Each structure stands twice: as C-alpha cells, then as structure tokens.
Amino acid sequence: MKVVAFNGSPRKDGNTAILIRHVLKVLEEEGIETELVQLAGESIHGCNACRTCFKAKNARCIIENDKINEYVQKMKESDGIILGSPTYFSMMTPEMKALIDRTGYVARANRHLFKRKVGAAVVAVRRAGGIPTFDGINHFFLINQMVVPGSSYWNIGIGRKKGDVESDEEGIRTMEDLGKNMAWLIKKLKARSKRNTEKKSRKL
Numbered sequence: 423m424k425v426v427a428f429n430g431s432p433r434k435d436g437n438t439a440i441l442i443r444h445v446l447k448v449l450e451e452e453g454i455e456t457e458l459v460q461l462a463g464e465s466i467h468g469c470n471a472c473r474t475c476f477k478a479k480n481a482r483c484i485i486e487n488d489k490i491n492e493y494v495q496k497m498k499e500s501d502g503i504i505l506g507s508p509t510y511f512s513m514m515t516p517e518m519k520a521l522i523d524r525t526g527y528v529a530r531a532n533r534h535l536f537k538r539k540v541g542a543a544v545v546a547v548r549r550a551g552g553i554p555t556f557d558g559i560n561h562f563f564l565i566n567q568m569v570v571p572g573s574s575y576w577n578i579g580i581g582r583k584k585g586d587v588e589s590d591e592e593g594i595r596t597m598e599d600l601g602k603n604m605a606w607l608i609k610k611l612k613a614r615s616k617r618n619t620e621k622k623s624r625k626l
C-alpha cells in the first residue's frame with residue numbers, strides 16, 4: 423500500500439509540506455508507504471489543450487520536457503493521492519493547477535486511471551480563501567471517480583510564515599485524523615479488491 427503526496431507550494435518545506443507530513447506520519451504508522459513530491463523549483467506548464475492524450479491513449483502527456491509523466495506514473499502506482507496547496511488569492515497555486523490539469527486530462531483520456539484510489543486535499547492558509555482551494559482540489563478527485571475520506575474538520579491549517587501551522591493545534595489534529603481515516607479506507611478497499619481477485623481466480 424502506498425500514498426503519494428504532492429506539495430504545490432513554490433516554497434519548499436513550508437506550511438503545506440508540514441501539514442502533509444503530519445498526514446504521512448500517521449499513514450506510515452499504519453504500515454502504508456509514503457512519498458512526498460515537492461513542486462517547488464519545478465517548471466510545470468499548464469495543459470495546452472491539444473488533446474493528444476485522448477488520441478494516443480498511451481497514458482502520457484505530449485509535453486515531455488517536465489516531470490508530469492513521471493507524476494502520472496507515481497499516481498497510477500499508488501493507492502492514495504494527497505494534493506496539498508497553499509492558498510493564493512483564494513485558490514490553489516498555479517503549480518498545483520498545472521499538475522491537476524495535465525494529470526487529470528491524461529487520466530480521463532485513459533479510462534480513468536485514478537478510479538477508486540483514495541484522494542485527500544491539504545491546504546495552508548493565512549486568513550481566508552482556504553475553502554475554495556480545498557474545494558478545487560476535491561473536484562479533481564471527484565471527477566476522477568476517486569474516493570474522498572473526511573476528517574474532524576476540513577483539511578486546512580492556518581499560518582503565514584514557514585512553520586506557523588505547527589501552532590494551529592486543531593489544524594494538526596485534523597491532519598492526523600485525516601491520516602487515520604485515509605489509512606482505514608485504503609485498507610478496506612485493498613481487502614475488498616483482494617477478495618474480488620480471489621473470487622475471480624476460484625471461478626477460473
């Protein structure tokens with residue numbers, strides 16, 4: 423079992439990364455392997471709407487000079503996907519939007535590559551606009567036929583300077599509860615698909 427997390431902040435190891443790591447720590451304690459990819463420093467262009475992914479159907483984006491195809495692969499191989507972003511003018515960052523548009527279009531062009539994987543959004547905010555950011559990311563999971571677990575609050579942590587979110591006690595607790603619910607759900611889905619595979623092989 424594996425969860426891959428993407429931090430869409432251009433600020434490496436900032437508040438979004440801290441929040442994501444709180445979720446990943448719980449997942450690791452539950453026996454789930456994790457990986458954190460930080461988009462800071464990566465130059466990722468948005469979708470150019472060429473629709474080659476719908477024609478080629480090879481689970482790849484035509485733009486090959488960045489890491490999007492590597493990220494599609496990482497998502498495809500994982501049981502769960504965390505997308506984290508700070509709030510920028512009440513929305514996700516352009517880095518996260520480019521990741522969503524490009525990987526989402528490739529996934530939809532290839533029979534919903536992420537179908538029934540578990541998805542969770544993680545958001546850092548200084549004051550306001552966290553909910554539209556959270557909603558935008560969740561729309562990615564839902565249109566990709568993914569399954570979204572809840573937490574004890576919406577998955578948002580409050581802070582401005584690097585490290586501020588550590589003082590948001592409730593925000594941290596929300597991330598930990600999210601980790602527990604995500605682990606619970608991944609294990610249930612995994613057990614179900616194992617049972618289905620066994621049933622199928624008995625029929626053969």
Ligand SMILES: Cc1cc2nc3c(=O)[nH]c(=O)nc-3n(C[C@H](O)[C@H](O)[C@H](O)COP(=O)(O)O)c2cc1C
Nearest residue numbers: 431436437438508509510511512548549550581582
């Ligand atoms: C360009 C820019 C726009 C921002 N817009 C908002 C905003 O709309 N609402 C808000 O509360 N904070 C806003 N912030 C503050 C960040 O969301 C906040 O500092 C967050 O903790 C940064 O997370 P990071 O350390 O992961 O980058 C903005 C920051 C930047 C640089």
